[in-house]
Amino acid sequence: MATLLLLIIYLAFISLGLPDSLLGVAWPVMQSDFDAPLETAGLLFMTIAGGTIISSLLSGRVLKRFGTAKVTVVSTLITACALLGFYFAPSLIWLFLCAIPLGLGAGAIDAGLNDYVAIHYKAHHMSWLHSFWGVGATFGPVVMAQFISGGNAWGNGYLAIAGLQFTLVLILLLSLPLWKRVTAKSNQNTNEVAADSKASDMELEGNQLKPLQIKGVKWSLAAFLFYCGVEATVGLWGSSYLVNIKDISVPVxxxxxxxxxxxxxxxxFITGFITFKVSNRTLIRTGQIIALSGAVCLLLPLPALFSLIGLILVGLGLAPIFPCMLHETPIRFGKKHSQTIMGYQMAIAYTGSTFLPPLLGFVASNTTIGIFAFYILLFVAAMLVSSERLNLILVKKGIAAK
Known part of the structure; x- marks a missing residue:
């Protein structure tokens, strides 16, 4: 029963990833259709991410009142309707109006399901949960590329994804009784969670401080900011960089x-297995180094094929970072404030998604999209520095890596 629900949650996270990568892939064609400047994609992305920030900040109250299951169903329905709106969009104004509910729905799904899996399932499930976001984010561009290369309008790609979202709404609706049973059974086992002694020491310190006053929290927030900035920037501007700088066709x-x-x-997916043997801290550091090497590949004046290698390396490097940082939160800062700090981390992560990609669009529109690779390298390096500064604080406090 719990396994079946977990599979449904994975499907829901696929739906979360599907729309995330569509705009960046379709924008080279959309820009021409709407006769819009390059930076408009950044403004659209900012609108979507702004809605996501708002819904994530409000998600605590909404989830407590209505429960994760109902919020997930309604939020998925909202995103499906927003994607359908993109298909019918007659103008840029319509796109901006539809971007608002698209962001609102995504934020509620993300916050609710992350919290649910963290409470009711084990650590490796968190990595696998976020790998299923990647399934959606990978499948989205494939669908859009098929419609663009087939001569059909980009709107048909949005229509196809909207259809998949509506199908998932039906599956989630039918699964509502299952959520109640699994949650009730899981709540009976909540007392089995034991605190690590060092984490307890951190928690005792945290009792005397406000969450943002706990040592290391601000460095953690900085790492989340730069992580999501990099992830979103590559997804939004990677295609434009390849088309305009590397002379690659839009479908390719x-x-x-x-x-x-x-x-x-x-x-x-692989990280889910590695977590049994390797600490989160080591996985985070290794991922950042791999992402840094991928950014170097993008930056160097090499043949176009190396850009593909660079993109893959950046993706592989980013893979373990976000879920491992989320799972480390109660270990780093104690259980008392972990929920509050988790909310701060999600909010600052979405802030990175909201402002850092449009910043590149603004600078590129006044210079060249060729700065894309340098931009990625700079923020991956900043993420690595922030993470390592946090690690130094944790080592001084004797907080063991998990």
């Missing part, structure tokens, strides 16, 4: 970006 560029998301997907 869309397929190459899908390989980036595939790297995240496969990497997170």
């Amino acid at each position: 560029a869309a397929q190459w970006v899908s390989f980036y998301f595939a790297g995240i997907t496969v990497g997170r």
Whole structure:
């Protein structure tokens, strides 16, 4: 019963990933159709991510009142309707209006399902959960590329994804009784969670402080900011960079970006097994180094094929970072404030998704999209520095890696 529900949750996270990669892949064609400047994609992305920030900040109250299951069903329905709106969009204004509910629905799904899996399932399930986001993010560009290369409008790609979302709404609706049974059974076992002694020491310190005053929290927030900034920027602008700088056709560029998301997907699936043997801290550091090497591949003046290699390396490197950082939260900062700090981390992560990709669009529109590779390298490096500064604080406090 719990396994069946977990599979349904995985399907829901696929639906979360499906729309995330569509705009960046379709934008080279959409830009021409709407006769819009390059940076408009960044503004659209900012609108979507802004809705996501709002819904994630409000998700605590909404989830407590209505429960994860109902919120997931309604949020998926909202995203499906928003995607359908993209299909019918007659103008840019319509796109911006539809971007708002698209972001609102995504934020509620993300916060609710992350919290549910963290409470009711084991650590490796968190990595696998986020790998299924990658399945959706990988499949989205493939679908869009098929419609674009087949001569059909990009809107048909949005229509296809909307159809998949509506199908998932029906599956989630039918699964509502299952959520109640699994949650009731899981709640009977909540007392089995034992606190690590060092984490308890951190919690005792945290009792005397506000969450943001706990040492290391701000470095953790910085790492989340730069992580999501990098992940979203590659997804939004990678295709434009390949088309305009590497002279790659739009359909091929869309397929190459899908390989980036595939790297995240496969990497997170593999990470789920590696977590049994390797600590989260080691996985985070290794992933950041791999992502840094991929950014170097993108930056160097090498043949176009190396851009594909660079995208894949960045995707593989990013794969373990986000789920491992989420799982480390109660270990780093104690159980008392972990829920609050988790909310801060999600909010700052979405802030990175909201502002860092449009920042590149603004700068690129006044210079060249060729700065894309340098931009990615800079923020991967900043993420690595933030993470290592946090590790130094944890080592001084004697907080063991998990």
